[in-house]
Amino acid sequence: MRKQHTEPFLYMQIAARIEKQITDEVLRAGDKLPSVRMLCRELGHNMSTVTQAYYELESRSLIETRPRSGYYVCLPPKKRMDVPNTSKPASIQKPRHQDDLITRVHKDSTDPGITLLSLGVPDVSLLPIAKLNKALIHATRSLPGSGTAYDQVQGNEKLRREIAKWSFSWGASFNEDDLITTSGCMNAVSYCLQALTKPGDTIAIESPAYFGILQLTKSLGLNVLELPTNPITGIEIDTLKKALSSNNISACILVSNFNNPCGSSMPDEHKKEVVKLLQHFNVPLIEDDIYGDLYFGNNRPSTCKTYDESGLVLYCNSISKTLAPGYRVGWVAPGIFKEQVIRLKLNHSISSTTITSEVVADFLKNGRYENHLRKMRQTLYNNSMKYISAIASHFPEGTRVSQPLGGYFLWIELDGKINTLELYERAIKHKISIAPGKMFTLQDQFDNCLRLSFGLQWTDEIEKKIKILGTLIKAMI
Amino acid sequence: MRKQHTEPFLYMQIAARIEKQITDEVLRAGDKLPSVRMLCRELGHNMSTVTQAYYELESRSLIETRPRSGYYVCLPPKKRMDVPNTSKPASIQKPRHQDDLITRVHKDSTDPGITLLSLGVPDVSLLPIAKLNKALIHATRSLPGSGTAYDQVQGNEKLRREIAKWSFSWGASFNEDDLITTSGCMNAVSYCLQALTKPGDTIAIESPAYFGILQLTKSLGLNVLELPTNPITGIEIDTLKKALSSNNISACILVSNFNNPCGSSMPDEHKKEVVKLLQHFNVPLIEDDIYGDLYFGNNRPSTCKTYDESGLVLYCNSISKTLAPGYRVGWVAPGIFKEQVIRLKLNHSISSTTITSEVVADFLKNGRYENHLRKMRQTLYNNSMKYISAIASHFPEGTRVSQPLGGYFLWIELDGKINTLELYERAIKHKISIAPGKMFTLQDQFDNCLRLSFGLQWTDEIEKKIKILGTLIKAMI
Numbered sequence: 001m002r003k004q005h006t007e008p009f010l011y012m013q014i015a016a017r018i019e020k021q022i023t024d025e026v027l028r029a030g031d032k033l034p035s036v037r038m039l040c041r042e043l044g045h046n047m048s049t050v051t052q053a054y055y056e057l058e059s060r061s062l063i064e065t066r067p068r069s070g071y072y073v074c075l076p077p078k079k080r081m082d083v084p085n086t087s088k089p090a091s092i093q094k095p096r097h098q099d100d101l102i103t104r105v106h107k108d109s110t111d112p113g114i115t116l117l118s119l120g121v122p123d124v125s126l127l128p129i130a131k132l133n134k135a136l137i138h139a140t141r142s143l144p145g146s147g148t149a150y151d152q153v154q155g156n157e158k159l160r161r162e163i164a165k166w167s168f169s170w171g172a173s174f175n176e177d178d179l180i181t182t183s184g185c186m187n188a189v190s191y192c193l194q195a196l197t198k199p200g201d202t203i204a205i206e207s208p209a210y211f212g213i214l215q216l217t218k219s220l221g222l223n224v225l226e227l228p229t230n231p232i233t234g235i236e237i238d239t240l241k242k243a244l245s246s247n248n249i250s251a252c253i254l255v256s257n258f259n260n261p262c263g264s265s266m267p268d269e270h271k272k273e274v275v276k277l278l279q280h281f282n283v284p285l286i287e288d289d290i291y292g293d294l295y296f297g298n299n300r301p302s303t304c305k306t307y308d309e310s311g312l313v314l315y316c317n318s319i320s321k322t323l324a325p326g327y328r329v330g331w332v333a334p335g336i337f338k339e340q341v342i343r344l345k346l347n348h349s350i351s352s353t354t355i356t357s358e359v360v361a362d363f364l365k366n367g368r369y370e371n372h373l374r375k376m377r378q379t380l381y382n383n384s385m386k387y388i389s390a391i392a393s394h395f396p397e398g399t400r401v402s403q404p405l406g407g408y409f410l411w412i413e414l415d416g417k418i419n420t421l422e423l424y425e426r427a428i429k430h431k432i433s434i435a436p437g438k439m440f441t442l443q444d445q446f447d448n449c450l451r452l453s454f455g456l457q458w459t460d461e462i463e464k465k466i467k468i469l470g471t472l473i474k475a476m477i
Numbered sequence: 478m479r480k481q482h483t484e485p486f487l488y489m490q491i492a493a494r495i496e497k498q499i500t501d502e503v504l505r506a507g508d509k510l511p512s513v514r515m516l517c518r519e520l521g522h523n524m525s526t527v528t529q530a531y532y533e534l535e536s537r538s539l540i541e542t543r544p545r546s547g548y549y550v551c552l553p554p555k556k557r558m559d560v561p562n563t564s565k566p567a568s569i570q571k572p573r574h575q576d577d578l579i580t581r582v583h584k585d586s587t588d589p590g591i592t593l594l595s596l597g598v599p600d601v602s603l604l605p606i607a608k609l610n611k612a613l614i615h616a617t618r619s620l621p622g623s624g625t626a627y628d629q630v631q632g633n634e635k636l637r638r639e640i641a642k643w644s645f646s647w648g649a650s651f652n653e654d655d656l657i658t659t660s661g662c663m664n665a666v667s668y669c670l671q672a673l674t675k676p677g678d679t680i681a682i683e684s685p686a687y688f689g690i691l692q693l694t695k696s697l698g699l700n701v702l703e704l705p706t707n708p709i710t711g712i713e714i715d716t717l718k719k720a721l722s723s724n725n726i727s728a729c730i731l732v733s734n735f736n737n738p739c740g741s742s743m744p745d746e747h748k749k750e751v752v753k754l755l756q757h758f759n760v761p762l763i764e765d766d767i768y769g770d771l772y773f774g775n776n777r778p779s780t781c782k783t784y785d786e787s788g789l790v791l792y793c794n795s796i797s798k799t800l801a802p803g804y805r806v807g808w809v810a811p812g813i814f815k816e817q818v819i820r821l822k823l824n825h826s827i828s829s830t831t832i833t834s835e836v837v838a839d840f841l842k843n844g845r846y847e848n849h850l851r852k853m854r855q856t857l858y859n860n861s862m863k864y865i866s867a868i869a870s871h872f873p874e875g876t877r878v879s880q881p882l883g884g885y886f887l888w889i890e891l892d893g894k895i896n897t898l899e900l901y902e903r904a905i906k907h908k909i910s911i912a913p914g915k916m917f918t919l920q921d922q923f924d925n926c927l928r929l930s931f932g933l934q935w936t937d938e939i940e941k942k943i944k945i946l947g948t949l950i951k952a953m954i
Contacts, residue, residue, distance in 0.1 A: 099820070106630065106823075124622040132625060133617045136832075140610045145601040148609060148801035153583065183660055183805075187826040198698070199676055212824070219824040221675070324625035326831030328660075343576070346583075347689070347696040349664040353830040354803030355613075 011052035030385035033071040079392035084400045084413035089207040089226035095442035115465045118433040120408040123457045128372045139358040147355030153346045155181025156357035162364035171306035181331050181352045185290045185318035188332035192286045192314040195340035201250035206235050208440030210260045231402045234266035244281040251284050257301045258291035258407025261440050261451035275307045284312045291407035296381040311335030327356035386458040394470030410452045418476050420450045426472045432465050488529035507862035510548040556869035561877045561890035566684040566703035572919035574695050592942045595910040597885045600934045605849045616835040624832030630823045632658025633834035639841035648783035658808050658829045662767045662795035665809035669763045669791040672817035678727035683712050685917030687737045708879045711743040721758040728761050734778045735768035735884025738917050738928035752784040761789045768884035773858040788812030804833035863935040871947030887929045895953050897927040903949045909942050
């Protein structure tokens with residue numbers, strides 16, 4: 001329609017000018033545009049003209065609206081990279097644990113001068129420190145004995161009640177009695193695995209998988225069946241079905257939302273289907289939803305637990321990625337395995353830290369957690385765009401990158417000739433810490449992959465580091 | 478010599494008057510006597526006369542001095558009861574776990590009206606709450622990110638350094654790198670057991686033993702060999718030696734000081750001998766020293782770790798019985814098993830709570846912990862005398878009671894006809910919670926035994942409850 005006019009409409013002129021700024025990289029992916037009101041004032045045009053300009057840009061995927069925040073520049077098409085392929089792990093083979101590599105990465109990460117792109121740690125600037133400290137002082141006043149006393153074995157009752165209320169948003173119908181607090185999410189996963197398995201058992205998991213879980217399986221003497229996983233939709237259901245029919249699987253572990261490391265999020269239909277499938281085979285599912293609250297879209301995604309009617313889903317979460325890793329506050333809704341998990345908690349650690357549980361309960365109760373998360377999601381989303389954009393600019397052509405809809409991580413597939421262990425060694429000399437793909441599997445795969453965290457606040461310094469990484473990679477081809 | 482005089486010396490008159498007050502129970506076990514100076518003023522006598530009166534009473538074990546505190550009334554001879562006999566557990570038999578009983582006792586203990594004589598929990602009035610809160614606020618200021626960040630996997634470095642310095646008093650020569658922090662002492666024991674054993678292995682332990690450790694062994698699929706234990710000197714070394722020669726023991730667990738529940742403390746010679754024996758058989762020892770700092774005498778007792786040259790002793794401790802159970806701060810010096818224990822901690826819970834570790838480090842560093850302990854030891858010792866004295870008054874004749882030199886617990890052996898499970902049911906109706914002997918074994922023994930904690934501050938109310946217990950017991954004979 002527009003092409004019929006020789007003189008472009010005013011709104012199109014405005015749109016074209018903004019588009020040029022984007023093309024020229026004056027405006028970059030993740031940058032916020034002026035509000036409609038402000039642009040009207042600046043340009044002296046009326047609201048409807050400016051609004052129409054923004055609609056035009058939005059319809060061409062150059063910018064996007066974010067509710068209660070405004071208009072932002074999208075990733076330009078030339079920077080949109082392919083996502084990595086669905087993984088193809090072999091069936092069970094002799095596992096090759098990467099303990100030394102993982103210890104190395106952890107150790108290097110404590111070097112004070114390091115740029116930490118390897119680990120999923122929230123930047124301290126993202127955390128509501130002053131408010132947490134206030135809540136801490138409040139907790140010393142409200143708790144009997146100022147929090148010196150043992151907590152209930154099952155965990156702080158107020159915290160469990162608030163988590164139950166909070167979880168309603170994604171379709172859970174917990175009550176406080178369904179929940180047990182733990183010392184972070186991995187501690188929850190550990191108790192679940194101990195409740196469900198004995199040494200020699202086999203568990204099924206996505207591939208790639210979080211290295212912490214792989215190490216835990218070794219610690220518990222378990223065999224691991226890594227299953228093909230799509231970087232967008234998560235575990236391949238057909239293969240899971242085959243595995244359940246032909247193997248003796250004791251439990252399945254999934255990071256269903258914003259998977260660590262590959263960024264996949266299972267669509268609702270997949271979640272439903274997996275729950276049905278596991279119920280059919282009577283195999284419990286440990287669902288690690290630690291990134292679920294860090295969604296970039298408008299709504300909190302559902303979980304497998306949402307569709308669990310049999311109580312076979314053991315749902316684990318924590319505030320370690322969103323609020324305060326050092327507080328060690330996590331929880332599990334273990335369904336029909338509740339008594340076993342409570343007993344394991346009692347046996348292995350008696351109770352949780354009283355005072356930090358109370359602080360988190362307060363944060364949830366007063367809406368401070370939701371307020372904080374709203375900002376944190378925006379920042380992480382922006383970070384993700386900045387990181388992807390920089391990778392597109394500086395990494396060699398053919399690089400594949402995941403497109404996570406939330407969470408902390410980018411999963412990157414480089415040219416097949418690149419070994420990311422070698423890249424690690426070269427990067428660490430430049431004080432850059434990355435997570436080589438090998439950390440996320442017990443098999444011979446992902447040699448040319450790496451995980452980058454975008455938890456660190458975006459700065460010119462980070463851009464420099466990503467540019468260095470790109471240069472190192474190019475030199476290795 | 479004294480009998481040669483027809484007129485008793487003045488000091489003897491004073492001593493006789495005090496003795497009468499003790500006999501008449503005007504002064505009772507644990508009561509503090511006036512200072513020498515004060516008594517001089519009151520009676521108008523000179524210092525040496527009063528001092529000699531006190532010496533006289535002390536030489537007859539009627540009173541005792543406590544350094545930096547003064548003179549106290551001892552337990553009168555008529556109230557000194559026999560200690561329970563050395564236990565005689567059978568060799569390995571089908572274990573009978575008392576999970577339901579233990580859960581029941583834990584559950585009943587949360588009833589707000591209960592008098593908690595069952596569990597080893599410090600009375601909140603014994604804890605330095607205000608100083609802890611001050612240290613907590615200080616920690617939010619001194620820690621990066623106010624303690625929201627992950628701690629090092631091995632644990633807060635300052636805390637480890639302070640523990641290393643602190644442990645010097647009982648002959649340990651740790652440095653900070655030898656220690657790993659944990660979420661309380663049981664969490665430390667859990668990691669040690671996981672590092673040393675696999676399901677199906679057998680461990681050797683004192684009998685009776687802390688129920689938490691027995692439950693942990695079940696959780697880890699271990700067999701338990703309960704060994705004869707003397708309520709004064711601890712595990713019987715000859716039987717331990719036989720067990721080590723003829724059984725395949727993977728590890729030994731001992732509570733070497735102020736044992737829970739039986740109150741035994743291994744003499745130095747026994748500690749040395751056990752360490753030598755275990756070294757000979759190359760069997761590691763998990764030493765749980767959680768009560769070691771709560772000694773009633775003048776000096777901190779040594780530990781088995783003191784005599785460990787091979788690194789086979791894994792030493793566990795915490796501040797849960799002395800400072801703040803709800804802080805969940807414990808530690809382990811795992812000797813040659815350090816790497817395994819760090820890995821287990823990383824795998825199962827990643828790190829400890831940052832802020833409570835820092836508070837405990839501060840308390841140690843500034844000498845506040847030692848100051849606090851000095852008072853707490855006095856109070857617990859006094860409590861123990863009051864409790865024993867009341868038991869002597871109210872329980873039936875023939876009752877045997879342990880004579881702990883520290884810690885929290887009395888181990889009581891009643892008439893063989895009494896079943897303490899039945900006593901539990903009757904006592905709980907009077908809102909008194911006791912720990913039946915059955916909780917402390919997997920075998921058929923200790924039916925007529927119970928453990929009482931003297932952690933609750935002594936009051937007339939407690940005396941009433943002990944009187945009720947005595948009446949219930951008498952009615953059951």
